[in-house]
Amino acid sequence: KAGVTQTPRYLIKTRGQQVTLSCSPISGHRSVSWYQQTPGQGLQFLFEYFSETQRNKGNFPGRFSGRQFSNSRSEMNVSTLELGDSALYLCASSYWTGVETQYFGPGTRLLVL
């Protein structure tokens, strides 16, 4: 079974721009969670989507948003990029929501200049 895939793998943007990242979960998985990973803050939860509904949201500004499609694929969007948004953005999927093992993709490395 194919793992979680994320596109693009690398991205360079400038301040003020917006970016959309994509995540395709493992086949059959319905929950998709997004995390931001930085050297200073570690892995931080952004949000989770299950059956096209956002179930939980982390402590990030409204510039960070996401959505999930009927095929469980998910996208996250960051508007008005700031230098501090440079990070590795990780997507994880699980079959269900709640107490479930999450499997991570390789991440999208975003650099904001």
Added chain:
Amino acid sequence: GENVGLHLPTLSVQEGDNSIINCAYSNSASDYFIWYKQESGKGPQFIIDIRSNMDKRQGQRVTVLLNKTVKHLSLQIAATQPGDSAVYFCAENGSGNTGKLIFGQGTTLQVKP
């Protein structure tokens, strides 16, 4: 508050020795814990998990121990190999039945040949 902390940022062991990586969690409502391994340039890879109704769980060369009394989690790796060199994260599900995982800061495991 939400905090999953690791006792040691870096652990250096000789090849063939056993490794023990520790983790302290603060949310007594957490009932699911996962250990992940992250190699450079990759997303976190699932190693082993444990639910709060268990004290110990064994996998291939790995064992996770859970002590709910002192809110402590440990990962034991038997006969450590160079391929085990990576950053190890513990994660807890916190309170609430959602797909939000709270991660510790990570421990770097260095295996000396």
